[in-house]
Amino acid sequence: MISYGTQLVFRLEDSSGVAVVRRAGGVLARELQFDETRAGQLALVITEAATNIVKHVGYGEILLRALHQKNAAGIEVSGVEVIAIDKGAGIRDLHLQMEDGHSTAGTYGIGLGAVRRLSHEFDIYTSPEKGTVLLMIIWADERQVQPPFWQVGAICVPIEGEEVCGDNWAIAARQGALTLMVADGLGHGPDAAIAANAAVYLVAQHADQSPSIILQRAHNDLHGTRGAAVAVSKIDPGNTRLTFAGIGNISVCVSYTDSSRHLVSHNGIVGSNLRKLQEFSESWDSDALLIAHSDGINTRWNLDLYPELRYCHPGLIAAVIYRDFSRERDDATVVVIREAGNTAAGLINSRSGA
Numbered sequence: 131m132i133s134y135g136t137q138l139v140f141r142l143e144d145s146s147g148v149a150v151v152r153r154a155g156g157v158l159a160r161e162l163q164f165d166e167t168r169a170g171q172l173a174l175v176i177t178e179a180a181t182n183i184v185k186h187v188g189y190g191e192i193l194l195r196a197l198h199q200k201n202a203a204g205i206e207v208s209g210v211e212v213i214a215i216d217k218g219a220g221i222r223d224l225h226l227q228m229e230d231g232h233s234t235a236g237t238y239g240i241g242l243g244a245v246r247r248l249s250h251e252f253d254i255y256t257s258p259e260k261g262t263v264l265l266m267i268i269w270a271d272e273r274q275v276q277p278p279f280w281q282v283g284a285i286c287v288p289i290e291g292e293e294v295c296g297d298n299w300a301i302a303a304r305q306g307a308l309t310l311m312v313a314d315g316l317g318h319g320p321d322a323a324i325a326a327n328a329a330v331y332l333v334a335q336h337a338d339q340s341p342s343i344i345l346q347r348a349h350n351d352l353h354g355t356r357g358a359a360v361a362v363s364k365i366d367p368g369n370t371r372l373t374f375a376g377i378g379n380i381s382v383c384v385s386y387t388d389s390s391r392h393l394v395s396h397n398g399i400v401g402s403n404l405r406k407l408q409e410f411s412e413s414w415d416s417d418a419l420l421i422a423h424s425d426g427i428n429t430r431w432n433l434d435l436y437p438e439l440r441y442c443h444p445g446l447i448a449a450v451i452y453r454d455f456s457r458e459r460d461d462a463t464v465v466v467i468r469e470a471g472n473t474a475a476g477l478i479n480s481r482s483g484a
């Protein structure tokens with residue numbers, strides 16, 4: 131499994147935005163060769179999420195990303211992940227809203243129950259006065275999708291006004307071993323993206339190497355670019371230790387229900403100024419969350435403010451941290467990882483084969 135990539139961001143302010151994001155979803159569906167049924171499901175899900183934001187909150191964001199997975203038979207399957215984010219009042223009667231067919235009586239278009247049924251993966255987190263985040267995934271052929279060992283959530287979006295993101299991230303993973311890199315190219319815009327992309331490109335090539343060796347290679351490869359802050363985390367094949375090496379301002383922590391440990395990066399710029407490379411190691415337990423983010427996110431986030439959030443899909447954890455702690459003057463990236471066997475009972479965590 132290799133995951134990576136920045137998202138398409140749609141900032142919604144009025145109903146004209148709904149059509150824009152629906153069209154973008156249509157383009158993605160064609161690129162990924164969705165059949166008519168799947169393309170239609172995606173359009174409905176996007177339209178519903180976007181309409182809810184415009185109608186009930188007035189402002190919010192929809193993030194779209196293409197997903198690619200290879201199953202044990204070597205068959206590649208594509209999907210689209212839709213994340214909807216708002217800072218509204220929250221949905222008070224969530225369980226009622228999730229009932230199928232509720233829309234006829236309620237205020238929500240086709241209804242969240244229908245959205246859940248149309249999605250192959252669905253999760254929602256809502257909190258009073260803080261807002262709602264929704265995650266929906268539609269696969270081109272869900273029968274080919276295997277439940278992954280690692281559950282990955284990510285937000286990676288450019289500063290408002292830029293087309294490309296100067297941050298990037300990548301994961302290379304297989305049963306019981308995972309390598310994550312988050313890179314923040316200096317500044318933002320295309321030149322920052324060149325530096326960040328050159329760094330994350332190395333993850334797939336050198337997943338078997340240690341974090342410090344990957345970082346050293348990045349330093350060599352980024353020479354001549356603007357440079358970047360880079361952090362590499364690696365969970366060992368036995369899933370008992372996490373090793374880490376970082377240069378510059380990427381924040382990485384291992385979070386448990388009652389404690390969290392922050393990994394230490396050294397000062398410097400990968401590509402131009404790397405004085406000290408040091409590898410640290412932490413114990414890793416199966417109920418841990420690995421949370422890494424660029425400096426576009428304030429370090430003061432605290433999951434304790436969000437009851438039950440840590441049991442939701444990691445994409446929702448990343449979305450809430452981004453929504454409430456983004457500095458808004460920089461590209462922003464949050465990646466959250468957990469072992470998939472440890473989803474426990476989320477608020478509503480469903481996976482249907484519809």
Ligand SMILES: [Mn+2]
Pocket residue numbers: 314424425426460461
């Ligand atoms: Mn930055």
